Amino acid sequence: MSKKQIYYSDKYNDEEFEYRHVVLPKQLSKLVPTSHLMTEEEWRGIGVQQSQGWIHYMIHKPEPHILLFRRPLPKD
Numbered sequence: 551m552s553k554k555q556i557y558y559s560d561k562y563n564d565e566e567f568e569y570r571h572v573v574l575p576k577q578l579s580k581l582v583p584t585s586h587l588m589t590e591e592e593w594r595g596i597g598v599q600q601s602q603g604w605i606h607y608m609i610h611k612p613e614p615h616i617l618l619f620r621r622p623l624p625k626d
Contacts (some may be wrong), residue, residue, distance in 0.1 A: 567620040572598055579615035
């Protein structure tokens with residue numbers, strides 16, 4: 551499985567967090583647990599690559615192949 555098939559969205563933010571979503575190919579989406587949010591070790595283990603600090607914060611049940619991440623914005 552090529553990690554090049556993983557799509558990383560542009561980052562977007564609100565007043566508190568920076569967000570991004572990651573779209574997995576169907577083969578990898580089968581590895582996403584439905585019972586809990588993934589730890590950094592788990593999402594890195596299936597091939598997601600991004601800088602530290604991102605947290606898998608929500609499961610969108612209609613589209614389990616889309617992982618939703620956020621991280622706090624730096625305080626000024």
